Structures are given as structure tokens and as C-alpha cells.
Amino acid sequence: MKAVLLGVGQAGGMLATALAEFDADAGYGAVLDALAVNTAAADLDPLPLDTVLVGQSRVNGHGVGGDNELGAEVMEEDAVEVLDSLAPKVTADAEALFVVAGLGGGTGSGGAPILVRELSRVYDVPVYALGVLPGRDEGAMYQVNAGRSLKTLVREADATILLDNDAWRSSGESVEGGYAAINASMAKRVGLLLAAGESVEGVAESVVDTSEVINTLRAGGMAAVGFASAPAAEDAEENVTTVMSAVRSAMMTGMSLPNATDADAALVAVAGDPDRISRKGAEKARKWLQEETGSMQVRGGDFPLESDRVAALVFLGGVERSRRVDEFLERARQAVRDEPEERPDPADAFRNDDLDDLL
Numbered sequence: 001m002k003a004v005l006l007g008v009g010q011a012g013g014m015l016a017t018a019l020a021e022f023d024a025d026a027g028y029g030a031v032l033d034a035l036a037v038n039t040a041a042a043d044l045d046p047l048p049l050d051t052v053l054v055g056q057s058r059v060n061g062h063g064v065g066g067d068n069e070l071g072a073e074v075m076e077e078d079a080v081e082v083l084d085s086l087a088p089k090v091t092a093d094a095e096a097l098f099v100v101a102g103l104g105g106g107t108g109s110g111g112a113p114i115l116v117r118e119l120s121r122v123y124d125v126p127v128y129a130l131g132v133l134p135g136r137d138e139g140a141m142y143q144v145n146a147g148r149s150l151k152t153l154v155r156e157a158d159a160t161i162l163l164d165n166d167a168w169r170s171s172g173e174s175v176e177g178g179y180a181a182i183n184a185s186m187a188k189r190v191g192l193l194l195a196a197g198e199s200v201e202g203v204a205e206s207v208v209d210t211s212e213v214i215n216t217l218r219a220g221g222m223a224a225v226g227f228a229s230a231p232a233a234e235d236a237e238e239n240v241t242t243v244m245s246a247v248r249s250a251m252m253t254g255m256s257l258p259n260a261t262d263a264d265a266a267l268v269a270v271a272g273d274p275d276r277i278s279r280k281g282a283e284k285a286r287k288w289l290q291e292e293t294g295s296m297q298v299r300g301g302d303f304p305l306e307s308d309r310v311a312a313l314v315f316l317g318g319v320e321r322s323r324r325v326d327e328f329l330e331r332a333r334q335a336v337r338d339e340p341e342e343r344p345d346p347a348d349a350f351r352n353d354d355l356d357d358l359l
């Protein structure tokens with residue numbers, strides 16, 4: 001799937017960069033181009049992407065300090081400038097747009113839903129969001145921002161792929177200390193997902209194509225993506241269990257949203273040297289995924305790659321009823337309840353039942 005990325009806020013800029021670099025390094029050519037937008041000049045400076053600094057008249061390049069209403073206002077005011085900068089990057093080849101953002105900060109959480117809405121008005125291709133949920137130890141402001149932003153994003157975007165900052169975190173490591181590793185893990189998953197539909201070499205009939213990725217996302221709502229790989233024997237017949245266990249690990253320990261097992265639709269791509277991919281293993285894995293997710297819509301296919309390993313990419317659409325999403329929403333609700341009275345009335349901006357509407 002050929003995609004153009006729009007990174008919003010610090011996390012958005014970092015993650016869009018990681019994704020563009022993963023794609024370029026592997027030579028897939030699925031990421032056509034990327035742009036980063038922020039209210040903080042210092043966060044844009046180190047990025048190797050084209051950038052747009054918004055809200056200069058309001059915050060003078062210093063960021064919105066977690067204030068997501070200000071983030072939304074500023075983005076509303078400067079949306080035309082962002083759209084103008086993005087337009088030359090969205091060529092006729094583009095099959096989807098991805099708005100990438102951390103949902104906890106002010107610029108990303110406030111700005112991303114506005115940009116998704118504006119892009120959906122202008123472009124015919126689907127507009128997806130790639131949103132980072134704050135880890136459980138991050139502060140209340142992040143949880144509140146993210147709960148609020150998530151609700152709007154899910155409504156505005158064709159689908160929202162979620163990354164939980166607690167995924168792949170080694171014990172004792174702070175969220176901040178792990179950004180580079182988290183971004184690399186996420187870039188690999190989403191990068192492979194985009195590339196899977198592009199893999200035309202050695203066209204086996206069972207190759208995943210872009211329409212299958214889009215159809216899996218058609219369930220709307222929230223999505224998650226997982227990955228795992230395992231060493232493979234040279235002969236496909238010996239790799240029945242290898243394929244099965246790669247798929248199982250992708251689902252059990254490799255998901256961007258851990259424990260997101262309940263899904264409306266799923267896609268499983270088995271990646272590797274076509275001579276090593278066991279058909280029987282892939283078929284068994286597809287059946288297992290059907291049971292595990294409770295979805296009758298499990299698509300499957302190969303992703304031919306040169307490798308002596310076999311890998312599984314599991315993509316789930318419609319995961320909003322998952323335990324992890326519930327846990328996050330409960331954190332966000334609790335953070336709203338705990339807000340000190342003297343703060344500007346959060347009820348004006350964010351009601352507990354807003355979150356309840358989501359499910």
C-alpha cells in the first residue's frame with residue numbers, strides 16, 4: 001500500500017521518521033513521502049523530514065505544553081498551511097494517508113483529529129490514524145488527552161491503528177528510555193504491513209495485496225498489528241510448526257496493542273522464502289486466528305522475502321472490545337475523576353460518558 005505520512009507532534013514526527021527510514025532501508029518503496037508538523041520548533045529541527053511549524057502567533061515555536069485544546073485550536077487555524085505543504089507529496093500513486101501522533105501530548109492529541117478530518121474532506125483515498133497510547137505510568141494529563149483524542153480520531157479516521165507505549169517495554173525501563181526501540185518495533189510492523197501489499201516479486205497466487213489490508217481496516221474503529229519470526233528449515237514441509245508458532249507469538253507477545261485478541265477482522269501474512277513457507281502451517285494458523293479472535297473474516301497470504309527465517313505479520317481490525325482498550329479507557333476515566341477541582345472544568349471538554357460512547 002503506497003502511503004504518505006503526516007507526523008503530528010513530537011512522537012508523531014519521531015515515529016513517521018522511523019517508518020520512512022525502515023521502508024527506505026528495506027527498499028520497499030511503500031512510503032512515498034512524509035511530512036512532520038509541530039508547534040515546537042526544537043522538536044522539528046532534528047528530523048530528516050520536511051516540516052511545518054504551526055501556531056507561531058500563539059506559542060512562538062515553544063509547543064503547547066500538553067494543552068490539547070490549544071493544540072486543536074492552533075491546528076484548526078493553520079490547517080491550510082499543513083495541507084498546502086502535504087499536497088505535492090500526495091501523488092496519484094498514493095493509496096492511503098497516515099496521520100501519526102502520540103495521543104498523550106497537546107499537539108498530537110489535539111492536532112491529529114483535526115488533520116484527519118481535513119484530509120478526509122480533500123482526498124478520496126482512506127485516511128488512517130496511527131496513534132500512540134500513553135503507558136500506564138505516564139501522568140494523568142496524558143491519559144485524559146489520549147482518551148479524548150482517541151474518541152475523536154476513531155470517529156474521523158477510516159481506522160486507527162494503536163500502539164501502546166507499554167508494549168515491548170522491558171521491565172524497569174522508563175517509557176522515555178525505550179522510545180527508540182518502541183519506534184523501531186512499530187516501524188517494522190507498520191512498514192511490513194504497507195510493504196506486504198507491494199510484494200509483487202515471484203507472484204504466488206496467495207500473496208497479500210493492498211485491497212486485503214484495506215478490507216481488514218474496513219471494520220473501522222481500532223486496529224493493531226503484531227509481528228514475530230522464527231528460524232526455518234529449508235524444506236517447507238518441516239515448517240508447519242514454525243509457521244504456526246510465529247503466528248502465535250506475533251499474536252501473544254508481538255502485538256502493538258497487547259492482549260488485543262478480540263477482533264472483527266484479521267489478516268495474517270506469512271513472510272519468508274516461498275520455498276520455506278508451509279501451506280499447511282499457514283492454513284492451520286489462519287484457523288487458529290479465527291478461533292482466537294472470534295472473527296470469521298480472517299484473510300491470509302504470503303509475503304515473499306529473502307530470508308532463512310519465517311515471519312508472521314498479524315493485523316487485526318475492530319479491536320475496540322479488547323481488554324487492553326478497556327484498561328486504557330478506565331485509566332483515562334480515572335484520571336478525569338481525579339482532576340483537581342480548581343482546574344478548568346474538564347466536564348466542558350471531556351465527559352466520562354464520551355468514553356462510554358466509544359464502545
Ligand SMILES: Nc1nc2c(ncn2[C@@H]2O[C@H](COP(=O)(O)OP(=O)(O)OP(=O)(O)O)[C@@H](O)[C@H]2O)c(=O)[nH]1
Pocket residue numbers: 008009010011012014015038039040063064065066067101102103104105106107108109132133134135138142165175179180182183
Ligand atoms: N512511542 C513513542 N512515544 C513518544 C515519543 N515521544 C513522545 N512519546 C509519547 O507521546 C506522548 C507525549 O506526546 P508528544 O508527542 O511528546 O507531545 P506533543 O504532541 O508534541 O505535544 P506538546 O509537547 O504538548 O506540544 C507521551 O505519551 C509520550 O510517552 C516517541 O518518540 N515514541
